[in-house]
Amino acid sequence: MPSATPAPRIHWFARLEHRIHVWRERRARRRGRTATILPFPGYGGPGWVRVVGRVLIVRPQRAAKNGEPASVRGWRSFVGIPVSFANVRIDIGGTVHEVAADRGGVIDTRIEADLPAGWQTFTISVEGQEPVEATAFVAAPGIHFGVVSDVDDTVMVTALPRPFIAFWNSFVLDEHARLPVPGMAVLLDQLLREHPGAPMVYLSTGAWNVAPTLKRFLGRHLFPAGAMLLTDWGPTHDRWFRSGRDHKLSNLRRLAVEFPDVKWLLIGDDGQHDEAIYTQFMQEHPESVAGVAIRRLLPAEAVLAGGRAEPEPHAADSAPWVSAEDGAGLRDQLSDVGILR
Numbered sequence: 001m002p003s004a005t006p007a008p009r010i011h012w013f014a015r016l017e018h019r020i021h022v023w024r025e026r027r028a029r030r031r032g033r034t035a036t037i038l039p040f041p042g043y044g045g046p047g048w049v050r051v052v053g054r055v056l057i058v059r060p061q062r063a064a065k066n067g068e069p070a071s072v073r074g075w076r077s078f079v080g081i082p083v084s085f086a087n088v089r090i091d092i093g094g095t096v097h098e099v100a101a102d103r104g105g106v107i108d109t110r111i112e113a114d115l116p117a118g119w120q121t122f123t124i125s126v127e128g129q130e131p132v133e134a135t136a137f138v139a140a141p142g143i144h145f146g147v148v149s150d151v152d153d154t155v156m157v158t159a160l161p162r163p164f165i166a167f168w169n170s171f172v173l174d175e176h177a178r179l180p181v182p183g184m185a186v187l188l189d190q191l192l193r194e195h196p197g198a199p200m201v202y203l204s205t206g207a208w209n210v211a212p213t214l215k216r217f218l219g220r221h222l223f224p225a226g227a228m229l230l231t232d233w234g235p236t237h238d239r240w241f242r243s244g245r246d247h248k249l250s251n252l253r254r255l256a257v258e259f260p261d262v263k264w265l266l267i268g269d270d271g272q273h274d275e276a277i278y279t280q281f282m283q284e285h286p287e288s289v290a291g292v293a294i295r296r297l298l299p300a301e302a303v304l305a306g307g308r309a310e311p312e313p314h315a316a317d318s319a320p321w322v323s324a325e326d327g328a329g330l331r332d333q334l335s336d337v338g339i340l341r
Helices: 012-030 074-078 163-172 184-194 208-220 244-258 274-284 299-304 327-336
Strands: 036-045 048-057 087-092 095-100 106-112 118-126 132-138 145-149 200-207 227-231 263-269 289-295 321-324
Touching (some): 036 118, 048 087, 048 118, 048 227, 095 106, 145 184, 184 327, 200 208, 200 244, 208 227, 227 244, 244 274, 263 274, 274 289, 289 327, 321 327
Parallel strands (some): 036 132, 145 200, 145 263, 263 289, 289 321
Antiparallel strands (some): 036 048, 036 227, 048 106, 087 095, 087 118, 118 132
């Protein structure tokens, strides 16, 4: 008989991270704390839903006088303790499904369920705790347009690529001090109004830890609701840190497979690798791209971000490319190419 293929050896840093999480979890449980689940907006189509969330042990968040969550420094988003391989119950469409979180406590699973089109709610629970409500946007059959948008420096001014600036924005800056990119909320809202039923996906290399903060930011600045696809900054089985480029490409490829009839408008900026990522995706799946909109960083932002990506020629591409410094400029150019009226 052929010998079995040995399991891949897990990177030592990943093993160390896991041991630290286990040690922190044991300490927290000795103090009487229990796991909770933080659901993130997902998406789906006819007969299925992609459910995303994370199992953590966290301190209760204090509330402000108006009842809303109190202002949060970035570092507090990273002190929750992930519960590895937790058993999670998902009650959706009248059926209960049991799934397991991954090593970082993240739940990212596809559930077979027949739900009506639009935003739908269901519940998730862990360790017998009170179920919490989760949401997912279900695209109806016949939808042919969707929007995928980056977050950092596309909807939120962060100047992320510079390590010090990234540290400051992620761990120090108060969430209420973050600024939206001018005109982007209006642009995204108009796109969804002119394409009723279109799925909206926020695809970012940001960590899952900041998902609650990001959700509040989007709501506070009147961005349309959408599914959120973030990543885990921790090590993988074979490398120190996850690749943000691989994260974006793999999710774009997944969207192309899950929604074969949808053409996506891809929105990003020129301060990271969005242009190269979208170029590669368009080459692989030209039938899945309605167009690309690249927000150009302002000169001061480009300096903080360590410069701009080198522009590439796109005249021969199968879908139009537009570029401007804010949402209003992108809106005008998208109107010129027929994606907006």
